[in-house]
Amino acid sequence: MSEFSYEIVEEISVLSSNAKGWQKELNLVSWNGRPPKFDLRDWGPNHEKMGKGVTLTNEEFAALKEIITRM
Amino acid sequence: MSEFSYEIVEEISVLSSNAKGWQKELNLVSWNGRPPKFDLRDWGPNHEKMGKGVTLTNEEFAALKEIITRM
Numbered sequence: 001m002s003e004f005s006y007e008i009v010e011e012i013s014v015l016s017s018n019a020k021g022w023q024k025e026l027n028l029v030s031w032n033g034r035p036p037k038f039d040l041r042d043w044g045p046n047h048e049k050m051g052k053g054v055t056l057t058n059e060e061f062a063a064l065k066e067i068i069t070r071m
Numbered sequence: 072m073s074e075f076s077y078e079i080v081e082e083i084s085v086l087s088s089n090a091k092g093w094q095k096e097l098n099l100v101s102w103n104g105r106p107p108k109f110d111l112r113d114w115g116p117n118h119e120k121m122g123k124g125v126t127l128t129n130e131e132f133a134a135l136k137e138i139i140t141r142m
Contacts, residue, residue: 013138015131024131026138040111040125054111054124060086060095065139067084067097
């Protein structure tokens with residue numbers, strides 16, 4: 001059995017939501033007590049269920065910002 | 072048994088890479104022949120293995136761009 005903990009440190013933005021209450025969100029999330037990372041992910045209502053997503057380090061987020069602002 | 076197909080229509084940007092050759096990439100990916108979506112995901116060498124990631128519709132990508140350019 002394995003466990004992990006997470007804490008949504010900052011809710012940055014909700015990118016979309018659907019009829020069932022799931023939302024695609026950009027947040028700062030701390031995993032297992034570690035320093036928070038940027039996190040792009042689907043969440044169920046009230047963050048009770050977690051869907052698929054990616055975490056981004058500060059460096060990856062900076063790279064994403066650089067490319068996205070040029071698009 | 073289920074199958075799915077995908078095609079990387081455009082490789083937009085590599086956000087990071089590690090010693091094992093895995094890369095975090097922003098691409099345009101078509102799933103099961105459908106119109107391509109933005110896709111942020113880890114990939115193994117030569118795109119032979121697919122890691123976790125998220126797909127974004129045009130609307131979600133526009134929302135991400137709007138928030139990210141203000142950060």
